[in-house]
Amino acid sequence: MRLSTASQMFLREEYHEAKKLAVEIIAINAETLEAWTLLATIWKELGRIEYAIFCLMFAAHMRPKHLEMWFNLAEFALEETGDKRSDFLFHAQFAYAAAIRNDTTSVKAHIGKARCYVERGKPTNALKEFHAILDLKPHDMEILEEVAMLCIDMNNVTPAQELYRKSIAYLRGSPDTTSSSFSWTDVDIYLELYGYARQYDEAIKELKSLARWLLGREEESFWDDVTADDREWDASNTRRLAIDAFERDKYPDSSYGPGLPIELRVKLGLYRLHLYSPEYKRHFEFLDPENKTGENRVANNPSLCRKVADAFSDFSLHGSALRFYKPLKEIVEENTASLNIQMGKSFLKEKFEDEAEERFKEAIRLDDSDTEARELLASIYDARGEEKSAFDLVNQVCERKRLQEPEPDLPRPPPERKKRRHRIKLASPSVRMTPEILEAQCHTIKTKLEGMRNGDAEATKMWIAAAQLLTQEFRNVPSFYPSDRSSMARVYGVGDLSLMAARLGAELSDYATDPKNIPENYRDISVSTWLDIFMEYAICLAKRGEQQESYEIVEAASEAIVFCYSREYKFQIHLCWCLCALISSDDHTLLAIARFFLKDYQFTTDAYRVFAALARMNNAPVSWYNSGPTQKFVLRQIKIMDYTLVDEESRKQNFVEKAAYSAVDENGRLIINEDLDISLLMLYGYILSTNNSFQYALNYFLRAYAADPYNPMIHLTLGLTYIHDALKRQIENRQHSILRGLTFILRYYDVRSESQLIEERLEAHYNVARTYHMLGLVHLALPYYWKVLNEGGEDIKEDLTIDAAYNMQTIYMMSGNAEMAQSITREFLVI
Template structure:
C-alpha cells in the first residue's frame, strides 16, 4: 500500500524499495518477486546505457528474479526475466547460458530462440555462440515443419527469422550449408514443402529463376502445381542478394550462377531495394572481392589472362553502379548512411581505377568516422603492403595487427542485431523501439596510431608542428606546477601528472626512439616469443597477412633485432634535451607509484629502459635504481628481486650488488616468498658456482687472476636456505663464509641461530650438542660485538637483545631476563642514529619482559615494566 502511495506521488525510487521490502516479508511468494522485478524495470529502456541509475535498476531486478528462482528453480518466467536483465547488463556469455536453460524448459518458444540469437555473436567465442544459436533455430524449424505450421510459441516464424538464421552460416563461413538452409526454409515459407527433390539440386539455383526454362528439365517438377509467384518472384530481394553472396563465396565455379542472381538485382531499379537498402552494401563488397580474386589469378594463357582482366573490370563497373545507387538512396531517403562502410567501398573502387591517393583518403576517413572499423584498416594495409618503401610495409603491419586486436576484442558482427554499434540488423531495428545511432568519434580523443603518410608531406609537417607545440605547452605546464606539486597540492599533482603522461606517450609513440618490437608493443600489438602474434585471429587471412609482413620486416639472421635505428640520433626531442626527458619519465613513474599505480609505473620505467636513446651505463643504472625504488615503495618483492638480479648479473657483479639485493628485500615490507623462491635460489647458486670455477682455475693456473671468494654471496645463500628451514645446508655456507672471515659478527650470529633452530626441529638427533654449538657461536658474536661497540649503545643493545631472544627461544626465560635488563640499562640511542640496524631496542625488550611476567602470573611486575618503559610521553 505504501508503494502504491509513493507511485502515485511520483516517488518511484521509494516505491520500488517498498515493493522489495514487501517481497522480503513473503519470501516464498514467487509471483511477488517477479512482479517486483517487472515493476523495477519499467522505464529502463529510456535510461541511457552505462549510467549508474540504469545499473542500479538492473541490479535490483536481477536480485528479485534470483530470489524467485531460489524458491522455484523451475519457474520459466523468472529465469527468462533474469536472462533478459543479464542481456541488458551486456553480459552476453552469462545471458546465453541462462537462455539455454530457458530453452530446455520451453524448446519451441521463438522469443527465447531470438534472444539467443541476439547475444550469440557478442560472446567471446563467436563461433561457439553462432553454433548454439544456429542449432536452436534449426530445432525450432524442424518442429514447426513436422507440425505443419508456422505458429511457434509466442509468435510466428517468418522471413525475419530466416534472415537471422542464415547470418550464423555467414559467421561460420559455411556458405554451402547456409545456401541449402536458405532455399529449404524459403520453400517452406512459400508453401512448397512437398517439393523435397530440390534438396538434391545443389549445383545451381534454377528453383529460384523467374522463368520455368531451366526448371522443366528437373525430374519431379510440374508446371502449375504451385503458383508461379512461389518460385523466383517469391524470394525477397535481400535474400536473393544473400544467395548471390553465397555463390560468390563458394568460388569461381559458381560465378555463372551468381551472375544470374545479380541480373535480377538491377541497380537501375531503385524501387526494387526500397525495403531492403542494406543489402546493396553486401553486393558491392562481394563484387570487389570477386574483382580482387580475378585480378590475382595469372593464367599462363594470354587469352585467358585477358578474359580474367575483362571480367574483373566488369565487376568493378557493376560495383560502381551499385555505389551510385547507394549514394542516391542515402542522399534522398536517408535510409542509408554515407558512413565508414560506404567510405571503404568507395576506397576500394578508387583502388580498382588506380587512384590510390583518393583511396587512401577514403580509408583514413573511414577510420576517423569509426575508430573500431576493421575492414578500413585491412584495405589500407593491403594498399601499403604493395609499396617498396619500408615505411609503407611498417604501417601495413601496424594496421593489420590493429585490425586483429579489434577483431579479438569485439569480433566482426556480420549484421546481427548490434544496437550498441548501430550496425544494421538482418530485419531492421530491434523490436521495442528504434535502433540507436552509432556513437560518433570524439574529435578530442587522440589515437595512438595515425598513418604518417597522410596524403602529402605538407600535411605531415603540419602535424609534427602541432605535436611539438602541444609538447612545449605540456612541458611549460609541468614546470609551472612542479613547485606546488612537491609541496603537496593535490590539484597541482593532478595537472602535473596529466601533462607528464601526454609527454611520455608522445615520446613513446616516436618510432625512431625504439626498436621495432618495443614500438609495436607500446601501440598495443603484443607478440609472443619467436615473433608470433599473441592475438587469436579468427580471420586466417588476416593472420597470414600479418605473418607475411612480419617476415618482410624482420632483420636477416645474424643482424640486430628490430628496425634499424638511425646512427645520428638528435640530442633533443620537441626542443627538450634527452636528459630532461629521462627526468620526466622517472619522476612520472615515482608519481604513479605514490598514487598506487605501481604497474603503470613499471611500464614507464620499462619504456625508458627500452629506448635506444638512454643506452649509456649511467642512464641504465639510473633507470634501474628508479625502477627498484618504485618496487620498494609498492612493496613488490617479485620486482625487487628481478631488478636486484639485473645488478648482480649485468651491471656490477660483486659485493655491493649482493648487498643491494639483501637491502631491497629487507626494506620491502612483504613476505619473503620471492626472496626464498626457487628461481632466486638457483640464480644465487649459479653465481656461487661461477665464482668457485674462477677460484679453481686461479689455483691451477698461475696466470689466472685470483678474485677470491665473496663472503657476502655465501652468506646471502646461507640466509635463503635458513629462511626455508634448510638449516643443515645453510650451515655449510655459513661455515664457508666463516673460513674466510672468522671474526665477522653477522656470520657468527647466523651460524649460532641456525644451530639453535636446527636443534628445535623434531628430526634433530643430538639436541643438546646442537644447542651447545649454537650458543658457542652466539657468544663469540656477543664478545666481538661488545668489543666493537665503543660509544655505540645501539650495537650493545643489539648484542644483549639477540642473546636474550636466543634464551627465550629455548624456554630459559630466567636467563633471557638478565640480558633484556642489560638492554634497558644501556644508554638511549641518539635519534640521528636510528637507521636500519641501529634502532633503539628498549621498548622491544620491555615488551618481552612484560609478556614473560604476565605469563608467569607476576601481574604487578608486568604493570611496573609497562609504566616505566612502555608509556608514550
C-alpha cells in the same frame, strides 16, 4: 491511521515527514507490507535507489508466494536505476531466482533470470536458463532468437543450431504451423548462425529447404540434389526446365524465384560469393543497381545494397563494388562520410585517383571530425609530391585524434592535468630581456646554484626567480616552437600515419632537413646549458610541491625543436620528468613517462631495469605498477620480442598483426631483437606477481629460467612465487607447490651462500630463514637467522642483523621463551 497519514504526506510531496511516519509504522509492526512499499516509493523520490530496493526486497520476503512482489523488485532494479543499472543486476537476478524457487513453472521468471545472466556477462549460466525455458515452452521462436544471439556472443553457435533444428523438425511435422509459428524472420536468424560459423554450404542447403517449405513446395525434395547452382530460385523457368523432375505447372511461379524475399536472396548471393561461385551475380542483379526495371529497388533496400557493395570491396572486386555504391550516393540519407570513404578506397584500387580525391573531400565535408578520409587523402597528395598539402592533412588528423582520445601513454590523467598546457603567448621583441638583465640572471644562476642544491633557502629563492625569467625568455622564441613540430609531437598511434608525418616533417622542416641549422647556442648560452636550467628549475618546482608547474617546464623543454631532435637531450628530459614525478609521488605519471625508455630503447636490457627501478623507488602503492594499461604495454613488448623468434606458421597462428618495432639506432635503422630478453620476461612476471596472479607469472619466470638456469635471482623469484601461490586459499596441490618452491629457494641458497661478498651471503641466510618463517617452520628458520647474526658486523652496506634479530625475538616470544627473546633484544636491538 498512520499509514493513511503517511500516504497523504507522500501525495503532498512531504517526503521526509512521510518517511519518518513509515519508519514508525515498521517499528511498531515490521510485517506491515504497505509500509515497506510506501517507504520504497519515498526513497525512490528522494533519489536513494539502493534503499528503495532494500525495502522492496523486505516486502517481497513477506509474501514469497506472490510472484508479482518479486517481479516488482526485479523490474525496479532494471528500469528505475538509470546509469547505475549494472550495480543492481544481481538484485534483479536474485528476485527472479526467488520467484523460480516459489514457482518453477514461471516462464517470466526464467526469462528474466536468463537475461540478467546475459547482461552480467555470464553466457553459460544464461544458456542453461534458456534451456529450462524451452522445456517449459518448447519451440518458442522468440526464445530461440535470444539463444541464437547469445551463442554468437559466446562464439559457439552449435547449441543454437541444434535447438533450431529440433524446433524446425517439430514444426514441419505438425499441421498448420507454417505461417503462425515459423516466419521468414526466423529463417533469417537461423541462417545467421551458419553464416557466423562460415558454414556456407550448409547455409545454402538450409535456406533453400526452408524457403521451399514456407512457399508450399516441400514435396519438391529433388531440388536438394541441385547444389552446383540456384536455378530453383531464378525469376524464369528457363534453367529449371533442364531438370527432369521439375513439373512446370504443378506450383505457381510465385512459389519459385519471385517468392523468395530479397533479404534471403542477397544472403544466398553472399554465401555464393564466399564460395567463389559465379552464381552470386544472378542474385545480386535482383537489386538492379542501374534501375533498369524502373522499380528503384536500391532505394527500397539501401541496407542490402550497402551490404553487397561492402562484400565486393572485401573481396577486392572494386569495380563491382562501385556499381552498388554509386546508386546509394544518390539517396540523401545514405550519402554519409562512411559511404564516400568506401567509394574512395574502391576508386583508389581501380587507379581513379581524381574520383577518389573527390570522395574523400566529400567525406570530410560531411563529417569534419573524420580522420580516415584525411589520412587517405594525405596519401594521395604524398604520392603526387604535394608534400605541403599532405602534411597539413596529417596535422589535422593528429589534432582530431588528440581531441577524440586520451593520450595513450597516460591511461588516466591526474586531476590537475585534465587539459593540455596552452603555449604561453610569445612576447614582442620590444619586451624581450635586455643583455644586461640576461647577464644578471645568468650570474645569479651560476653563483646561487651550489647554495640552491645544498638547501639554502635564500639562494634557492633567488635561483628560482632567475630560472623562471630565463625559461620564460627561451619559451618566447617562436623559432624554437614551430607549428610543424608541435603538430608532429601529437601524432597518435604507430604505423603508416606516424611514418608519413615523420617523413613529411623532415622534408618540410628546415631544422629537420639540415641538423646544422639547429643552433648550438642562444644569446651566447649553449643549448645544453639552457636544458640544464630547464631541468634544475623543474626539479626545484617539484620539491616545492608545484607539481603541475614542474611538468609544464619539462614539457616545454620536450617540445622545443633545439632539444627534441637530440637523442641525448630527449633521454635527459624524460629522466628529469620521471624524477619530478618521483618527488611528487605521482605514480601514474611516473610509469607513463618511464615507458619512453622501453619504446625508444626497445630490447635494451637497461631500459627494462630503469623502468623497474623507477617503479621500485616510488613511494606510492603498486596500483599503477600492476595496472591493466601497464600490463598490456609490457605484454605487447613481449609479443613484439617473440614475433621474430618464431617461424611464419607460428606467427599466423599466434599473432593477430605484424609486430610494431619502435627503437632505432643512431642511423635511424630499426633495431630488431634476435634473442629473449630475460629482464623483460622477469619484469612482466613481477607485475603479475604483485597482482597475485602467481600462476600466470610462473609462465614468464620459467621462460627466463630456461634461458638462464643458473641465475640465483631467478631461482629465488621462482621459489617465492611457488610458495606464495601455495599460500592462497584455493590451490590444487599445496604440498607439491611448496616443495617446488623450496627446491628453487635452496638452489638459490647454494649459489648465493658461496659468494665472496658478505652482503650476498647474509641476504641468502635471511631469505631462506624468512621463507621457512613464512611457512610456519620456525625450527628450520632459526638456524639461518643465527647465521645472519653470527656473520653480521660493521662496515656492511646492507646489514640484515636487526631484521633477523627482530624476527627471532618474535619467534621466541610466541613460543614462550621470553628469556631468549630478552637476550637477543639486549644484544642486537638496543641502540
